[in-house]
Amino acid sequence: MGFIEVADRVWVARYEWFDVNVSVIGGADGLLVVDTHASDLAARGVIDEIRALGAGEIVGVVNTHEHFDHTFGNHAFRTACGTIPIHAHETAAERTVSAGERIKGLYDASPVSGEDADPHREEVLATEIVAADRTFSSAVSLDLGDRLVELVHPGRGHTGGDLVVRVPDCDTLLAGDLVEESAAPGFGGDCYPLEWPWTLDILLGLTTSSSVVVPGHGAVVDREFVEVQRNQIGLVAETIRELAGRGVKVEEALRAGEWPFPGDALAQAVRRGYEQLPRSQKRLPLA
Template sequence: MHYDWEELSDGVRRCRLPFLDVTVGLVHGEHKNLLIDSGTTPSEASRIADDIGVLTGGAVTDVALTHHHFDHILGSSGFGTAVLYAPAAVARAMTTHIGQVRAHALRYRADPESVDRAIAGIRAPDHIVTAADLDLGGRSVHLELPGPGHTDHDMVVVVPPVVPGQQTVVFCGDLVEESADPAIDAGSDLPAWPHALDRILALGGPDAVYVPGHGAVVDAAFVRAQRDWLVARSIPESLRSSPPGSPAS
């Protein structure tokens, strides 16, 4: 095995890749294996494919890409026969905006040669998703865009349990982060982000396992706390600094 795959529920695993601590997820069905996000490079993709072959006895058949950032999509070029599911913005990133994706990767010091090899093999998603249910054989998963936040198109993957007593698993992409504060940039929608987390909590419920795009697995209380942190960040500085009951300057 190349990576340490953490078992979250029966047939549901995830690993944390060394580069940028990106999480990729695995959902194993009777007929299909779904990969959630794909890392950055062909070598990462090859190692992931090897590991999934050992874990499941089969290949990756389907890939869900949560958002357009390079560390979540470029490795998809290593799964050439898999069916790709993604929001429309990811399709644009993988086609007409691929130059911006490359530049973003290089700003994070990804290896240029590896990035270019990934881009040479990349293709547009097969299915553009706003909400969908996938049948993997003996289990289904739900894909949904719960609302803008980290980007304007974040997608989550909800995996109900197939064994009584086990927990729902929600792969949150970068709407939730554990190893650092949420990454807020020019493409983020800070006022809307807490509402997206409310939707994630409604999809998973209070007892679900929540898998961030980076970092350790968390629970509903962590997601609520991150939502509250984002709410506080969205309040204008003038209001945050004003004493209760005093007018904003």
């Protein structure tokens, strides 16, 4: 749909592939790009659209976490813009290459032709993986000349290295995949379902009732949407604790619980949650 200004000098483009969002924050010193899409080829199109805004030169990139649909455009931005800094949480930067190689392995094993073939297969495989080179552990501020942009690691949730981007002067928060609008939250094989609600509590503390919140995927939302999703994720966490505390086996948990999201979206969440529970919160499986 192209870039749309959702707050003062904050633009968001929502791309059909993965329904992923790429955001741009403008300042007197240039543009900060948040997430870079899922391949080198896709990112080159993003760069053309950013330049068409005529809002300034790209001076930096932020990855909200390590997943390939948010990082595989890093190389294209480096090629087009020179040695601009790429910022990420230290855990995300450490895991970017291994996470990307795992995805490349899945694409490489996928069909080359036929109705099950992914049309993006070759461009994903051709992408050079570039990890962030500017990292932090808790929070850091970036100076864009006439405004400060804050990068905050509110805790673990969708991954171990999630960050949010706060633009205080226009009350805008770019939440990455800690918040998703177009589908159920991404409970993947590297998620932290028991900690995710607490992480969203901190994220909510960075917002106001008037905040613009940009999710990793889908339409721009408000604080109320985030509160609802936080409570849904909280219910997932509490249900995992309750079932494990009653001695329900992990293999039976999806059938035994009442869940706020479809079961096929929660298989990894349940498995991960059981693995992450301390021994004191588990009982031996019931006979």
